[in-house]
Amino acid sequence: MPRTATYNTTVRWKGEHYGHIRMGNGPEMDFSAPPDAQGHGGVLTPEDAFVAAVNTCVMLMFIWSAERFKLDLVSYECFGEGTKLIELDRTELFTQVVLRPRIVVRSDETERDAILKRLQRAIDSAVKYSLVANSIKSELILESQIEIYPSAAKIASQE
Amino acid sequence: MLRMGMSDFSQQRNGDIAFATLAPAGTLLEVGDEIGSIETVKVNMSLPSPVKGIIVEVNSQLQESPELINQEPYGKGWLVVLKPENLAQDLGRLLAAEAYCNLAKQQAEAEMKS
Numbered sequence: 001m002p003r004t005a006t007y008n009t010t011v012r013w014k015g016e017h018y019g020h021i022r023m024g025n026g027p028e029m030d031f032s033a034p035p036d037a038q039g040h041g042g043v044l045t046p047e048d049a050f051v052a053a054v055n056t057c058v059m060l061m062f063i064w065s066a067e068r069f070k071l072d073l074v075s076y077e078c079f080g081e082g083t084k085l086i087e088l089d090r091t092e093l094f095t096q097v098v099l100r101p102r103i104v105v106r107s108d109e110t111e112r113d114a115i116l117k118r119l120q121r122a123i124d125s126a127v128k129y130s131l132v133a134n135s136i137k138s139e140l141i142l143e144s145q146i147e148i149y150p151s152a153a154k155i156a157s158q159e
Numbered sequence: 160m161l162r163m164g165m166s167d168f169s170q171q172r173n174g175d176i177a178f179a180t181l182a183p184a185g186t187l188l189e190v191g192d193e194i195g196s197i198e199t200v201k202v203n204m205s206l207p208s209p210v211k212g213i214i215v216e217v218n219s220q221l222q223e224s225p226e227l228i229n230q231e232p233y234g235k236g237w238l239v240v241l242k243p244e245n246l247a248q249d250l251g252r253l254l255a256a257e258a259y260c261n262l263a264k265q266q267a268e269a270e271m272k273s
Contacts (some may be wrong), residue, residue, distance in 0.1 A: 003273055068200050069177045114223065118177070122228060125175045125200045 018043070047082065054097050054140065055080035057132035060099070065122035065129070069156055071115065074104040074149055082138065094138040104147045119146060161210065161246070163194065164237040168263035170229050174201035179225040181238055186214045190249060194239055197228070206238070210249035216240035 008024040011031075017039050022028045033039025034047055055078055066073045078101035085095045103123075107115040123144055128131050133140050170176070181195035187192065188208040196205050215241050220227060228236035243249065254262065 003270065065200055068198060117223075121175065121177070128175065129200060 047084065050094060050136075051080050051082040051097060053078070053132045054082075054130075054136060055099060057130045058099055058103075058126055058142075061130040061133075062103075062122060062126035065125040066105075066119075068125075069118045069122040070153070071119055071122060073129040074106050075102075076104075077102050096139045096141060097136070098141045098143060100143045100145065102145045102147070104149060106149045106151050108151045115148065116146070160215065161212070161241045161243055163208070163239055164238050164239055165197075165206070165228055165232050166259065166263070167232045168260075168267070170236075171233045173197070173204055174227045175201040176228050178239070179221040179228060181217045181221065182214055184214050184217050186212065186237040188212060190243070190252075197225070208241070209253055210241065210243050211245050212243040214239045215242050 010022045012022075014020050014030065017032050019031050020028065021044070029044050031044040031046070031049075033042050034045045039045060055155045059076060059078055062076065062090055062092050063073070078099050080097060082094045083096040083098075084092055086092050101123075103119065105115060105119055123142065127140065127142060176197050176199050178198040179195060180197075182188070182193065188211060190209065190211050191207045194206045194208045194214075196203065198204075218227075218235075220235065220239050221238070227234075228238075230236060
């Protein structure tokens with residue numbers, strides 16, 4: 001059983017404070033620093049990429065967990081925010097990443113408590129098994145907002 | 160009577176358990192027959208019986224709380240109670256706790272090195 005895997009990206013300076021990144025999985029895009037750090041708006045930044053890595057990884061792990069826990073997932077949307085600390089010596093680090101997922105699942109009224117319990121376990125497993133969440137030294141905080149729709153209800157977004 | 164469950168090594172190796180499905184009380188199991196199966200966040204796994212016998216009790220708590228297998232594999236996370244039929248013979252083919260523990264340790268160390 002292989003115990004390691006590798007992933008890659010290639011970056012190239014484009015001049016001024018711009019770069020171009022080619023991801024191992026295919027996408028390519030320009031990037032810069034954020035405007036508050038002598039960079040430019042409208043493009044990927046390392047700061048956004050960091051928060052995005054956590055947010056996307058936890059979401060994908062949650063989707064997998066929800067399938068394994070046999071949840072009838074209606075929607076998942078998550079706002080993620082990283083907090084940067086600037087130390088006295090001007091070094092910087094992300095001390096905290098907060099994820100605020102809004103999760104909607106469908107359930108029979110009679111199974112509501114059991115579904116809620118399974119959903120919480122799926123959320124816990126998503127964080128536990130998230131590669132990126134496991135790889136960062138920032139504190140990861142999940143503030144989940146959960147809604148349960150009755151099984152028979154028509155979902156507005158599906159009408 | 161034998162109270163059977165997953166080993167701590169096995170439950171740790173296979174991840175958070177989402178569902179445990181067990182054969183009902185009264186089921187006659189030959190060696191290797193399925194006691195039940197578990198579905199974890201990572202894998203689906205069949206649980207073969209190490210001995211021949213009849214299931215006389217099933218841990219009904221696992222229906223609602225399969226995570227007990229992860230939390231207390233040697234306590235509240237037990238699977239079934241079995242009335243053995245050829246215990247002495249079956250035990251002769253099994254490892255004692257210390258030998259199993261050494262084997263698990265060797266397997267874990269081998270995986271960490273590979």
